Amino acid sequence: MDIFEVVKDAATIGISGHIRPDGDCVGSVMGLYLYLKKACPRAKVEVMLEKPADVFACIKGIEEIHTDYVSDVERYDVFFALDGAKDRLGEAEKFFDGAKKKVNIDHHISNKGCGDVNYIMPKASSTSELIYDVIADKSLLDTEIAKALYIGIIHDTGVLQYSNTAPSTLKAAAELISYGFDFSRLIDETFYEKTYVQNQILGRALLESILFMNGKCVVSMVDKKTMNFYEVEPHDLEGIVSQLRNTKGVECAIFMYQTDTLEYKVSLRSNGKVDVAKVASFFGGGGHVRAAGATMQGTFHDIVNNLSAQIAIQLKA
Ligand code: 5GP
Numbered sequence: 001m002d003i004f005e006v007v008k009d010a011a012t013i014g015i016s017g018h019i020r021p022d023g024d025c026v027g028s029v030m031g032l033y034l035y036l037k038k039a040c041p042r043a044k045v046e047v048m049l050e051k052p053a054d055v056f057a058c059i060k061g062i063e064e065i066h067t068d069y070v071s072d073v074e075r076y077d078v079f080f081a082l083d084g085a086k087d088r089l090g091e092a093e094k095f096f097d098g099a100k101k102k103v104n105i106d107h108h109i110s111n112k113g114c115g116d117v118n119y120i121m122p123k124a125s126s127t128s129e130l131i132y133d134v135i136a137d138k139s140l141l142d143t144e145i146a147k148a149l150y151i152g153i154i155h156d157t158g159v160l161q162y163s164n165t166a167p168s169t170l171k172a173a174a175e176l177i178s179y180g181f182d183f184s185r186l187i188d189e190t191f192y193e194k195t196y197v198q199n200q201i202l203g204r205a206l207l208e209s210i211l212f213m214n215g216k217c218v219v220s221m222v223d224k225k226t227m228n229f230y231e232v233e234p235h236d237l238e239g240i241v242s243q244l245r246n247t248k249g250v251e252c253a254i255f256m257y258q259t260d261t262l263e264y265k266v267s268l269r270s271n272g273k274v275d276v277a278k279v280a281s282f283f284g285g286g287g288h289v290r291a292a293g294a295t296m297q298g299t300f301h302d303i304v305n306n307l308s309a310q311i312a313i314q315l316k317a
């Protein structure tokens with residue numbers, strides 16, 4: 001796919017990604033945005049996205065993101081949904097629906113494609129790697145585009161470590177760092193570095209975690225009261241589930257935080273034996289084989305019970 005062919009006649013282009021945008025979502029959206037502004041200088045290119053976390057302030061153009069949505073839902077000739085299907089776009093979904101041409105680029109196995117043009121590659125490490133692929137004219141790449149896409153790849157591969165890292169991922173990352181930016185610092189500042197409260201709540205979640213199913217599963221939960229006490233937002237809890245997954249002997253890690261009375265956002269991570277995309281899909285969520293999520297209703301204990309049954313099926317399979 002050459003993305004330029006898809007947009008070359010468009011006067012207005014919109015780009016969005018999923019709610020609670022993670023590094024890959026922000027990186028792919030901003031990488032595509034910076035590229036399209038160069039490739040289509042006469043077109044009006046706009047990004048609509050939930051406000052990214054402060055660590056992404058280093059990405060050029062991030063302050064140009066529209067977080068308050070304009071009213072004319074039919075304003076776009078082409079609209080991109082990145083890193084998820086349209087049902088995860090939140091407020092931006094109506095602009096996708098109203099666009100003349102809808103494009104969906106994603107790497108989630110649970111996404112069957114929701115656009116007129118779909119580029120869904122479940123084997124790809126990240127949507128950012130896919131954006132790198134679809135920029136056919138690599139001469140338009142520059143340091144700022146490279147930085148955005150590199151951040152996305154780093155975040156979705158756990159710094160080029162998770163099993164979704166392929167030779168193509170490393171080749172893309174190698175090309176990207178050749179643009180010359182301080183990648184080591186970028187990784188530290190956007191991925192590893194935590195604020196004091198982020199570390200405090202991580203510690204608390206680890207301390208209160210429960211090992212079950214003969215040590216094959218671990219679960220932890222943070223309720224609203226605790227989030228309010230530490231004054232943390234959902235993005236401050238990123239990374240807790242990965243730390244739980246690092247527990248020796250654990251096949252499946254569960255982390256959840258409360259979003260409402262009897263409602264939790266659940267994150268699942270697997271060490272390979274449990275297909276957590278299947279578990280999450282069973283409860284209306286989705287994701288990848290080793291990293292998936294869903295929003296679930298019930299008490300903490302109800303949710304753990306329901307998840308356990310599905311995880312057990314996966315462990316037997
Ligand atoms: P996380 O646990 O970090 O929120 O998400 C892990 C993976 O699962 C990500 O790729 C994310 O996009 C996907 N995911 C998380 N929650 C949901 C959900 O509610 N629905 C779908 N379809 N995917 C989700």
Ligand code: MN
Nearest residue numbers: 024083127156
């Ligand atoms: Mn992704």
